[in-house]
Amino acid sequence: MxxxxxxxxxxxxxxxxxxxxxxxxxxxxxxxxxxxxxxxxxxxxxxxxxxxxxxxxxxxxxxxxxxxVRGSGRIALLTVLRVGSPASGVDYDAGYPLAAVELVEQAGLRFTAGVVGDPAGVRIGTKVELIWIERDGKPVPAFQQADDEG
Ligand SMILES: [Zn+2]
Structure with missing residues (x-):
């Protein structure tokens, strides 16, 4: 430990x-x-x-x-937020994708969080990995597209 x-x-x-x-x-x-x-x-x-x-x-x-958990998975459900409380790396004008990510630990195990970065390639099935952003000075889990996405 x-x-x-x-x-x-x-x-x-x-x-x-x-x-x-x-x-x-x-x-x-x-x-x-x-x-x-x-x-x-x-x-x-x-x-x-x-x-x-x-x-x-x-x-x-x-x-x-x-x-x-490892924080790796694939997007299972996707919503785009246009308003919300300010957070680092989040641009609501561009649309902030909120994803239910199916984690690799277990089929059907989903954790919902925002997806940061260019939203253009974010869709159902996109492979993502956990990152941490800040909101109100506190860590918030988020996802970004995984590097090895082909
Ligand atoms: Zn049990």
């Missing part, structure tokens, strides 16, 4: 005043503070689920934990 993360729940909640941080997703938001994308995974059966819930969707175990 790397360095220990020391933020308390209260500190994580205070760090994201515009998010609905609760008991289920506080671990995810704590991960954001160290640029780790954490998704809930079942310790009994290994099933990933997003958004985070206190019980496994597959085997109903409550032994779920937030684990880091």
């Amino acid at each position: 790397g360095e220990m993360v020391t933020w308390t729940d209260a500190e994580v909640i205070a760090a994201f005043p515009n998010a609905s941080v609760d008991q289920d997703n506080v671990a995810h938001y704590r991960g954001r503070l160290t640029h780790k994308l954490l998704v809930h995974c079942c310790r009994e059966c290994g099933w990933w689920h997003e958004p985070p819930r206190p019980v496994c969707a597959k085997c109903w175990s409550d032994r779920v934990e937030a684990r880091e």
Whole structure:
């Protein structure tokens, strides 16, 4: 393991005043503070689920934990935002793609975030990778087209 993360729940909640941080997703938001994308995974059966819930969707175990994902995947659904709160690298005038990305960890496991960079080549099926941008001075997960996209 790397360095220990020391933020308390209260500190994580205070760090994201515009998010609905609760008991289920506080671990995810704590991960954001160290640029780790954490998704809930079942310790009994290994099933990933997003958004985070206190019980496994597959085997109903409550032994779920937030684990880091690679952040690689392909765009499964795509919406283009024209308005939103300011963030680094985001140009709403050009249209900011919001994508549900199917992560490589599991078929059907999707994490929704913005896609930065030139929106021209962004479409369903585009291979993307995780990057971090800042909004209100706090890390926000986003995706960009993967380098090895042919
Ligand atoms: Zn399970």
